[in-house]
Amino acid sequence: LHLWIDLVFGYRQRGRPAVEAANVFYHLTYEGAVDLEAMEHRIQRAAIEDQIANFGQTPIQLFRKKHPRRGAPIPVSRPLYYAPASIVLTSSVSASVLSQGLLSAGRQSPAIVFIGVTDGKVVIVNGGFTVLVKTWLTPFQAGGNFTFSTPQDSFFGIGADITSPYRIGGPVAENVDLTSHCFGLLQCCTSCYLLSCGHWDNSFRVISLNDGSLLQTNRKHKDIVSCLSVSVDGSVVVTGSLDTTVMVWDVDPVNVNKRMLHRGAQNNVERLAKGETILFDKPRHVLCGHDDAVTCVAVSKELDLVISGSKDSTCIIHTLHEGRYVRTIEHPLHSCISNLAVSKHGMIAIFSNDDLTFFLYSVNGKHLATDESNGRINSTYISSCGEFLICGGDQSQVFVRSMYTLDVVRRYDGIGVPISALAVTQEDCFLVGTQEGNLFIYSIEIQQQKKTNFLQTLMTRSFSQSTS
Numbered sequence: 001l002h003l004w005i006d007l008v009f010g011y012r013q014r015g016r017p018a019v020e021a022a023n024v025f026y027h028l029t030y031e032g033a034v035d036l037e038a039m040e041h042r043i044q045r046a047a048i049e050d051q052i053a054n055f056g057q058t059p060i061q062l063f064r065k066k067h068p069r070r071g072a073p074i075p076v077s078r079p080l081y082y083a084p085a086s087i088v089l090t091s092s093v094s095a096s097v098l099s100q101g102l103l104s105a106g107r108q109s110p111a112i113v114f115i116g117v118t119d120g121k122v123v124i125v126n127g128g129f130t131v132l133v134k135t136w137l138t139p140f141q142a143g144g145n146f147t148f149s150t151p152q153d154s155f156f157g158i159g160a161d162i163t164s165p166y167r168i169g170g171p172v173a174e175n176v177d178l179t180s181h182c183f184g185l186l187q188c189c190t191s192c193y194l195l196s197c198g199h200w201d202n203s204f205r206v207i208s209l210n211d212g213s214l215l216q217t218n219r220k221h222k223d224i225v226s227c228l229s230v231s232v233d234g235s236v237v238v239t240g241s242l243d244t245t246v247m248v249w250d251v252d253p254v255n256v257n258k259r260m261l262h263r264g265a266q267n268n269v270e271r272l273a274k275g276e277t278i279l280f281d282k283p284r285h286v287l288c289g290h291d292d293a294v295t296c297v298a299v300s301k302e303l304d305l306v307i308s309g310s311k312d313s314t315c316i317i318h319t320l321h322e323g324r325y326v327r328t329i330e331h332p333l334h335s336c337i338s339n340l341a342v343s344k345h346g347m348i349a350i351f352s353n354d355d356l357t358f359f360l361y362s363v364n365g366k367h368l369a370t371d372e373s374n375g376r377i378n379s380t381y382i383s384s385c386g387e388f389l390i391c392g393g394d395q396s397q398v399f400v401r402s403m404y405t406l407d408v409v410r411r412y413d414g415i416g417v418p419i420s421a422l423a424v425t426q427e428d429c430f431l432v433g434t435q436e437g438n439l440f441i442y443s444i445e446i447q448q449q450k451k452t453n454f455l456q457t458l459m460t461r462s463f464s465q466s467t468s
Helices: 002-008 015-020 042-055 253-257 454-467
Strands: 087-093 112-118 121-126 130-137 157-161 183-188 191-196 204-208 214-218 225-230 236-241 246-250 285-287 294-300 305-310 314-319 325-330 339-342 347-352 357-362 367-372 377-382 388-393 398-402 408-412 419-424 430-434 439-444
Touching: 087 157, 087 408, 112 183, 112 419, 112 430, 121 191, 157 439, 183 225, 236 294, 236 305, 246 294, 246 305, 285 305, 285 314, 294 339, 305 339, 339 377, 347 377, 388 419
Parallel strands: 225 294, 377 419
Antiparallel strands: 087 439, 112 121, 121 130, 130 157, 183 191, 191 204, 204 214, 225 236, 236 246, 246 285, 294 305, 305 314, 314 325, 339 347, 347 357, 357 367, 377 388, 388 398, 398 408, 419 430, 430 439
């Protein structure tokens, strides 16, 4: 494109560069070649006007120097909304690369059970309680080595380790499935923490992302904590338990805002001073109403809602601020609630792996849509715009559904094995983890520029013919 601009509007329009590029036209076609207003002879003026009309006019010369090449295309804003077809499988990280040096010979890599993205970091947790913290590379960052190998250069990717891989405390209780419901990321000012639940001692834990050290343990539930959720702004944590209750926890603003966390001078280990906590020791609310174990929870500070799903086939809505009961949504087929998601527009999607069916409700409890899935769903995620529900499971595909109709808007292939976890970044990139421990990245790809330019070749040939 820049070569064409040089010919039509640029420095190759006139003078010796134009002659060398065989870009010379009749002299009367150029701007300023003749001043018609100054001509007094009517016949001569009419003749020149006829010649200009016959030969045409060259554009105004706008540039006297070479025009720069066009840079790399910038990402489409909200590609999932405006151009879902532009999102493709651009790269992958194999299980052997992710777990390099962590597994003994012959052992199979555990499944990825949680993926989180926050503040330029990608946090990956596998079934062996190993935590990987890597750099999230974007087109706005310079440098960085990609850990994947692909014939295409992508805008986004997984970079080098921020910290060395480490293992966090386990194991989980026998009656709890280790899924993405058991983990969450809590971003407080400049610090980020990993939350985990499902532990045998009825606790959920706050863990430092820097080194995996245990910062806080909360044991207020009377049975295993089965699920948790963190508000978008990082100020509230909600936990659900096998004891049928839901608890709402506030982040301690004094300790966070005053940054009372300090690092060990020698080991650079994050520690808490005595008596300090990330979350308050006592929950703000204890929400009741379920008759069986709570399986999934969601919190929306924008809507002032806490929503919980249970094995008793109900989805109960409470207010976040006051903890007041709002309503109960019963599963139409009386199945266990396996997954739920709430959008910022007030749409609630629930799914059960018993009947493989999605149901969509408004926050007022009105049933809006129903759609069946062709397999188990292991992970769901709401897009940043709130318009789409992204889900993956045993079908080995990523499905994008409308949060207004549950219609499948887009289906992404290329994985080939069951999906165990997924996350969606602010740039609408999909990070997909599999049961075999592999990680796949779906994003917008860069269209590579060809080294052989058609215009350059055409000009070279034209100049050769004119001089021969």
